Amino acid sequence: MPENHDQPSGAEPSTERFRTELERSTGGAQPESSVEQTTRIPLVQADLEAGTRPNLPANGHKPELPKPEPESDAERTAQIAALPADFPALPIGDTQAIPRVPAEPSGWSGALPSASQPTEPDKKRRSLIRAGVAAGAAVGALTLLYVGDLALTSGTVPRGTVVAGVDIGGLDEAAAETQLREKLGPGVNEPVELRVGDRATTINPEQAGLQMDWTATVQQAGSQPLNPFTRIASLFTTHDVAPVSHGDREQLVQALEQIRPQLDRAPTEGIIRFEDAKPVAVDPVTGQAIDMQAATDEVLAHWAEDGAVRLPYTEQPVSTTREGVQRALTEVAQPAVAAPVTVRGEGKNAVLSPETIGAALRFEPDGAGGLKSSVDLPTAIGGVEPQLADTIKRSKDAEIVMAGGAPVVRPSVDGIGVDWNKSFERIDEVLRRPQDRTVQAIYVHEPAKFTTDQANQMGIREVVGEFTTNGFEAASGVNIRRVAEQVNGAIIKPGETFSLNGHTGPRGIAQGYVESGIIENGRPGRAVGGGISQFATTLYNASYFAGMQNVEHKAHSYYISRYPAGREATVFQGPTGASIIDVKFKNVAKSGIMITTRWTSSSITVTLWGTKQFDVTSQTGERTNPTEPQEKVVPPGEPCSPSKGTPGFSVNDTRTTKDLSTGKVRTETQHTVYNPQPIIHCGAPPPPPG
Template sequence: MPENHDHRSGAEPSTERMRTDPERSGAAQPETSVEQTTRIPPVRADFDERTRPNLSGAAKPEAQQPAPESDAERTAQIAAVPGDFSTFRIGETQAIPQVGAQPGGWTAATPPPSDADKKRRSLIRAGIVAGAVVGALALLYIGDLVFTSGQVPRGTVVAGVDIGGLDETAAETELREKLGPGLNQPVELRVGDRTATINPEQAGLQMDWTATVQQAGSQPLNPFTRIGSLFSTHEVAPVSHGDREQLVQALEQVRPQLDRTAAEGTIRFEGAKPVAVDPVTGQSIDAQRATDEVLTHWADDVAVQVPFTEQPVSTTSEGVQRALREVAQPAVSAPVTVRGQGKDATLAPAAIAAALRFEPDGAGGLKSHVDLPAAIGSVEPQLADTIKPGKDAEIVLEGGAPVVRPSTDGIGVDWNKSFERLDEVLRRPQDRAVQAIYVHQPAKFTTDQANQMGIREVVGEFSTGGFEAASGVNIRRTAEQVNGAIIKPGEVFSLNGHTGPRGIPQGYVESGIIENGRPGRAVGGGISQFATTLYNASYFAGMQNVEHKAHSYYISRYPAGREATVFQSPNGASIIDVKFKNVAKSGIMITTRWTPSSITVQLWGTKQFDVSSQTGERTNPTQPQEKVVPPGEPCSPSKGSPGFSVNDTRTIKDVTTGQVRTETQHTVYNPQPIIHCGAPPAAPPAAPPG
């Protein structure tokens, strides 16, 4: 059987097996179909493009047309399919090797394509593909433009609600339905770990749905932006309307819930156990910046993060822990012994803890010190048998005359020196003891000093009366506190300063006062009567007036132009006071005498001044106005009284020098209003004519 040749090997077919060229010797003898399919058809050496059969089996027009062939003959004209048939591509006719082809499937007359040809054909094919893709994308882009015209850009989200792809009307409807119901709920504000809420209506917050949708803009023309919108979202802040001033006021109301006062680190004690307290930075909201944040985010589903200013602290957690290890824990690890004269006292760990104080040292840590009064209060009672208290001299009335009760010196402990090294001892694990240092303690007000005060006679006195029972209780309590007060030459006496707060714990009760031009009640009422009595006693003693204030309207039981009122705040701070200075050469002692109907104040010393008073005429009268207190409110009816102005002149003569001086005080009293409780009385009917 004839040998088959693989055209890929590059070998030429044998000339002995070649058939006679039909063009030269006439038509070829037909062969059986078996022979045609097992042998390579003879091919002329000068086979050219004109005689090469095409895939359809028809010869070129110029060539002599052979007789029609059977299917078997046509099949024999197609060369055997090469082994690398996988390289065959539809449309590439050159992929089918021709009979008698050169290596690579090309005839000697038609050389294979060059690399440039191949590259050119690849570029053409790539260009065709790219053009088709671009055309398809262009059609898709134009279609998308038309389809999405008038819609909100894809991926648009407002406060968690997706409105992308909707027209403006539908987008507004979507926002109203999804966000509207929650807009009446309180708006939560957050600053760190603190929260508060505000009422949106009271804060003046309103949503502008139309402006919110318009803020989202229109569909983008940039194709890349449009493609990106398929895979991303675009947050749009809701557009709100609100009165900034009204919103700021709402924020100020919740400021105490959001602000935090800075707290330095310290060490506190649970009994005798020290506990570190870490520092906490302060925070204060910025109301103006917070307003912007609330207007932007109040419709969000999460709390509005409110801007704030941080207030730093100087201590650190590490510094606090260091003080805990190095100071606090050693200090209470064991008691401290205080050695007295023949008796010892113990400063127990709990007492040490109660007396130990910590404060920032400026370098991140804490410095400590012992509160001496607290430490002394713990050990001094234990050493009471070794201490002899001193006693100051006293001046008292006995038999209607001042008598000096002598002073006595004492023996006590100089605690400042005794505890001078206590801080050092508290750091020791052992040898925890200090020595009590005893000293002689003379009286602060000695017998000689009392005798030299020259308190021997009354130099000023005044009495008033006519007070109600409740006022009498307060007047008596004040008189008890002031009785026996000593004023050294050059010193200033203050009524408010001497009594301190005048409240229920101090024995005062509710009584009548004057409030806003009409009668009222308050704890401590009636003290103005004692103040007036004291002022007049100092007036006639020749004391220098430092502070006093007349009532707003005249009270008939007091001398016109020569009376005083006093007032304290609820916490006991002095607002209106009676003060005078001792300008005499002797000391002054105040004594008081109370009865249910009167109060008398006397000033004792050595008489140095003769004092007289002259009250001028009342001028510039002003008529009272009528006031109606609504039903249900506390009310005390009053007939009122006119207002006026008056001058009081005090003449003071120094009996030791003969020098005389005068002082004039001008006082203006407002008219006391006529108070009606409820509706005013009906006007009398008009008299009939004639």
């Protein structure tokens, strides 16, 4: 290629591109190939932007430029100048997208267009490039942060992990477990509060078989998450992990059963209660019953957490509603006590006061959400009958009493009384009235229930059976006398059965009985009512010789020498007076039987009166199968009465009964086994203190 002396050294590529453009504008040069255009045009643009201009003649005319010889590929490559840094990237070969240098207008003065002002598409491209660079830098920085955070937190509990209010996030497992033990350990043995609805109570974790598992709790938190979004979120949020505990389910169920009465609630129907004469509505309350299996699961899962454990329960419905109770209040209760009720008697009136009305009113669910009312007659009668006492004559039953050493009949007396059922038949309607609140007392004849004729027909006129026992201590004598007073005068009609426990009812301090000696497990003891067995033995023998049918009796476990062997009895009642061991016999005679008793300080006699029908004899057999007593030592400090003991044995008693009216003879044999009464030794008393 010939040298160009008009261009300073180093400017040849720019001069050549400029010459080419001039040839194109004047038509003096042949068009280049598209490859040459693609290669050279960007270089012209670069020269223009760099401010390099070709040397032109002073007259402004275009110089005559010799046609250049073709360059080789190597020469073209050497002449391509480097692109400026902000030059927009263009695809090679896309000639239509390459900006062209405009042709010089006529009168061109030699000034080239300025290349310092980029077009709008160029600006957008540059903004996208800058944004891409910034985004790349940000992604790179975040990647570095993520990798660094992952490396720093490896092997630790995930950030934000909280167990029962204790933050263990970021700690290794050992440190997290230590933290939980220090923060939560002291409180895990404190009582756990349980709540069911509005009721609450506590259980002791240790007694309920509950224990914490700190290691499993930490392990439950898991490991560090790999998800970057999860890790970023953990910087601003917390993750609650339930404490892991172990429990003996059966032991926990037993503990819950013990406190269940404090949490369960029986349903309560709505009701009307009275404060003096003022009615007050009591709203219904639904019941609640623990779902025991679900409650056990809930305690096992949450007992170590803060706050009360709320147990699941089932609701027990009621049939009344608040509206139904209010309706009963306004429509029934309030009108009923708004004024008294007058009861008109024969020659005298009585007043049923609002207080008595309120006490007599009863309410119960009506099945439709409301309440239905009724009047308790005994309460209402008790409020007015004493006021009409002068108009009422009580009937009196006939009595059979002892007079002159023999039974006599006291005649019965008929009376006049009030039929209260008929008198108060319309009381509900009257109680709803604001006025005319009166009822009429209806008087009726009242015959005696046990008439003189009935008493005479009982045939109670002679002794048919009698027995006496002796020897008892003073306290036992008090109890024997008290029970004798209660039984004295009892009458048993033909076919009826007499029960000692049933006749006396409970025999406690309130009934006049005292503590006395008893035999318990072969050892002397004391109990209220001791000594009654002696009366029971006496009564049993009196009925035995009267020919009564034995229904129930039980001999003592140990033989007592003051009683006939094989022909004695004991009795026993529970703490509430319930009958456990009793003496019962049935009147199989044609006449009635009356029991009388005579008491002295050393003996008790029971007599049965009637019409003699049976002749009775007794035959006691030999004592067989003797058993020797064992020795027992009572520990020091316990109550003790030494005893020499007695042998045990078996015995048969045979009763022969002849019916005097028919001549029929009946034989009965009773077999009794007595245990040996142990030999009691009292242990040495404890040494004196000090």
